[in-house]
Structures are given as structure tokens and as C-alpha cells.
Amino acid sequence: MTDLSLYTIRGAHQAMKAGDFTPLELAEDVLRRAQEANGHLNIFLEIFPDVLDQARVAVEKFRRGEATTLSGIPIAVKDNILIEGRRASAGSRILDGFISPYDATVIGKLKREGAVFVGRANMDEFAMGSSTEHSAFGPVRNPLDPDRVPGGSSGGSAAAVAARAALGALGSDTGGSVRQPASFCGCVGLKPTYGAVSRYGLIALASSLDQIGPLGKTVDDVEILFESMRGVDSLDSTSFSPTAKKVSEPKVLGIPSEVRTMKGVHPDVLHSFDAAAKRLSSLGYSIREIEMPSLPYSLAVYYIIMPAEASSNLARYDGVKYGFKKEGKILLDDYLETRGRGFGQEARRRIMLGTYVLSAGYYEAFYGRAQSVQRVIAAEFERAFGEVDALLSPTAPTPPFALGEKTADPLAMYAADMFTVPANIAGVPALSVPSGVSLSPESGAKLPLGLQIMAPHHREDILFSIGKKFLGEQL
Ligand code: GLN
Numbered sequence: 001m002t003d004l005s006l007y008t009i010r011g012a013h014q015a016m017k018a019g020d021f022t023p024l025e026l027a028e029d030v031l032r033r034a035q036e037a038n039g040h041l042n043i044f045l046e047i048f049p050d051v052l053d054q055a056r057v058a059v060e061k062f063r064r065g066e067a068t069t070l071s072g073i074p075i076a077v078k079d080n081i082l083i084e085g086r087r088a089s090a091g092s093r094i095l096d097g098f099i100s101p102y103d104a105t106v107i108g109k110l111k112r113e114g115a116v117f118v119g120r121a122n123m124d125e126f127a128m129g130s131s132t133e134h135s136a137f138g139p140v141r142n143p144l145d146p147d148r149v150p151g152g153s154s155g156g157s158a159a160a161v162a163a164r165a166a167l168g169a170l171g172s173d174t175g176g177s178v179r180q181p182a183s184f185c186g187c188v189g190l191k192p193t194y195g196a197v198s199r200y201g202l203i204a205l206a207s208s209l210d211q212i213g214p215l216g217k218t219v220d221d222v223e224i225l226f227e228s229m230r231g232v233d234s235l236d237s238t239s240f241s242p243t244a245k246k247v248s249e250p251k252v253l254g255i256p257s258e259v260r261t262m263k264g265v266h267p268d269v270l271h272s273f274d275a276a277a278k279r280l281s282s283l284g285y286s287i288r289e290i291e292m293p294s295l296p297y298s299l300a301v302y303y304i305i306m307p308a309e310a311s312s313n314l315a316r317y318d319g320v321k322y323g324f325k326k327e328g329k330i331l332l333d334d335y336l337e338t339r340g341r342g343f344g345q346e347a348r349r350r351i352m353l354g355t356y357v358l359s360a361g362y363y364e365a366f367y368g369r370a371q372s373v374q375r376v377i378a379a380e381f382e383r384a385f386g387e388v389d390a391l392l393s394p395t396a397p398t399p400p401f402a403l404g405e406k407t408a409d410p411l412a413m414y415a416a417d418m419f420t421v422p423a424n425i426a427g428v429p430a431l432s433v434p435s436g437v438s439l440s441p442e443s444g445a446k447l448p449l450g451l452q453i454m455a456p457h458h459r460e461d462i463l464f465s466i467g468k469k470f471l472g473e474q475l
Helices: 010-016 025-041 050-061 105-113 155-162 180-185 219-228 267-282 296-317 331-342 344-358 364-387 410-417 419-425 460-471
Strands: 044-047 075-076 114-120 167-171 188-191 211-216 253-254 286-290 391-395 430-439 445-455
Touching: 010 025, 025 044, 025 050, 025 075, 025 114, 025 155, 025 410, 044 155, 044 180, 044 419, 050 180, 050 364, 075 155, 105 219, 114 155, 155 167, 155 180, 155 211, 167 188, 167 219, 180 430, 180 445, 188 219, 188 286, 188 296, 188 460, 211 219, 219 253, 219 430, 219 460, 253 267, 253 364, 267 286, 267 391, 267 430, 267 445, 296 344, 296 410, 296 419, 344 364, 364 391, 364 419, 391 460, 419 445, 430 460, 445 460
Parallel strands: 075 114, 075 167, 253 286, 253 391
Antiparallel strands: 044 114, 167 211, 188 211, 188 430, 391 445, 430 445
């Protein structure tokens, strides 16, 4: 009999509707895969003890004819998205023992559909990283080559999909953390338009850039998850919906010429990117180069705005309100001890950087200036979208790298986001789809590469349309 974990979300839904198998049988197969994979890949911080019970509830939904597309679908949830009554650590020791008192809005939506939550997916501490090596609970390994990283910070979510330990997953993307691990693990990942999906119940990294995004085996599956999560939420004042649904089909695709001149891009990445552009042109799209001279400054802007917001968001972990506490002699020592021991090295680095760029004497020189450049970059995107329907770039500058390769060099780690951060800076939606491979010189393993497609605000439909055509999925 087929291993049911091989199914897509759409395929599993149709098969369960037709009565080919039940949500319980599906959950049993996926749970087995999750337990096996977890032993050597460290994908989950916790596999929930009630997965099969959740599936039984979904069985009832089907029996009563109330099933929707996500009923009974096993989903992995990044450990910074709150589920009521369950632990949430955001990959950090500082939240030790924290149990969420409420559901994130996206979790509430998926619960109403009857989705089955497999477990809490491992992640870089507070979503800071590009390899999942900054988790306080040990790194995740890439299911396609366990000596390599799965990308980050949603590495557990991407690895769960790639290892078939879930049919889909939720991640969060502040500067690339859904798309880059999707690229490294050979799956599809979406960062929605800023504000398209509620952030209520997402443990914040940088509030003006964070978005919850779905990962899946296909563009279709990612679209299903996105459609079920999106929408205005009174609990997130930055959430909004477009007034009218636009329907024009994309025809013209732009490639920023800066993509080819940025430093540190692996030759296989450029090679595969050119092949992807050729394929899109053979599918009937017209492709043109477009100048976006400020694009290369996105990374510098990001590494000022993100730590600034992170340092202020992380101020709440003081040993009084949440989780871990280490007592000192006086109150100040409590804070110093708690935060000094509770946060890992990368979190401490960003808190220091963020506090510095926000400090009275430097605010204008760093934070103020970064915000000005952010506006220039956003304007460049707007201008570009006056000429083309979507923009293309590689998702990541390299294939998945080896464990430990970049941990000693934070700047090298940060450079992993050079193609993904611009979409967060401009707030536009972006999708990563698998696009070719690079052969590992050591093991000969096929290392996945990704193509990134970016579209104007609230035009996820453009991303899905191009992504499906590119992957040869049915429209
Ligand atoms: N890798 C980037 C960082 O370290 C992006 C993180 C994210 O998107 N959450 O900040």
C-alpha cells in the first residue's frame, strides 16, 4: 500500500472525500514518518501526543459531510506560532515552561477547518538565522543531505515537508525565513504581502517585516494554506485586504540586472536561474531586464531595521512575565542573569546591535537613514511593477551549505538572505519554487535550488499562476 505521506494536500483531501482512506490512516502514516525522521534530523521540538485524537475528530467531520480542504491534513507548526494549551519556545531557553494561553489567529482558522497539528517545528532562536543552527535545542539537518543545513529560520517546517513528516507547514518570514528553507529543502514556500495574514499570536521578531507563510510540496498546496489563513483580523491592526480582486494574467517578467552583479553567488545558482528564465520564456512569458539600483542595499537596511525592532520586542523577556528566570542579588541582577543565560549568542548580538542603532546619539545616523533607504527601495519596486507583472531572482545565493560552515561568521550567514530581504523591505509577496539542483562535491547528493518570484502588493494570484506553470502543475 502507498505511504499516505506521499500525498499532496489537494490529493489527500480528494482521496479522503472519495473514501479511499480516512484522516486517521493518513495521520498514522505521517506520524510514523515524523517519529522516524525526528530521531536523526531533529525536525520537531515536540511531536504532539494527541495527533491521532485530532485525526479522529476530522474523521467525524468527513462522516458528517462537513469536511473542508484542510480537514484531517497533518500540518507542522513553527514553534513561534501559538497554540492554546501547548508549549511555545521560539527555539529559545528564555521561554522555558511557557504554555500559550490562546491560539494565534491562523491557528484558530486552521482548527476550525479541522487541520491536524503534528508538532512544534524546530527553528532558529526567535527566528534569527538562515540555517536553524541557532536553535537552543540543536540544529535541524536537511532531509536531502543530513550533513547540510535545511536553511532557516523555519528549517524545521521546511524539513518536515521534505521528510514527509507533515503534508504542509507554517513558518514565519521576516527576511526570507520561509522562502530560503523552502529552497534548501526542495519545497514551495510563500511570504505573503505584509498584512495579508494576521500576526496575532506570532512571537515577534521584527513586527514591521514579519509575516506567517505556508510551505508545501506544490504551489497548489501553498495556495490552499494561504487562502485559509489570510484576511483582516481585528486583533492585528496591520492586517488588511484588497478591496477588489484583480484577475489579469501575468505576461511580462522582470529580472533586476543587479541580480547578476551581486557578490557571493554560487555559479550553479546563476546557471540554474538562467535555465529557469529560459523555461519561463518558452512558456510564453516575455522577459526583460530591469534596473533596480537600490536592491543591493536591502541587506544593509534589513540588518538595521530588524535588530532595532527585535531589541524592542525582546525587551519583554525579563524573567518576570514569562518562562525562564535566574535570580540575582538585586533586581538588576535578575534581569542581567535571566537575559544573559536565557538568550543565545545570536539573540544577544542582535539586541546589542538594535539597542545601539536606536540609541539617542545614533538614531538618525542609522535607524532614520535605514528607513529613508527603505522608502527608496519600496519606490523602486513600485516603479518596476509599473513595467512588469512580476520580478524574478534566485531564492538563495548558494545551495544548502554544510552544518557549521557559517556559524563562526555572522556576516556570511546574513548574506544568505540577499535575495529574499528586498520583498520584506518593500512588503510585497514572494514565492520560492524548486528550480534545478547543484551536485554536492562531497556526497554527490542533489542539492535543491530555488527560483523566487515577487509580485505587487496583494497579487499572490500572480505568484501562484507563474509558479504553477513553471512547475507544470495543473491550473
Ligand atoms: N535569516 C534572516 C535573519 O536572520 C531572516 C530571518 C527571518 O526571516 N525570520 O534575520
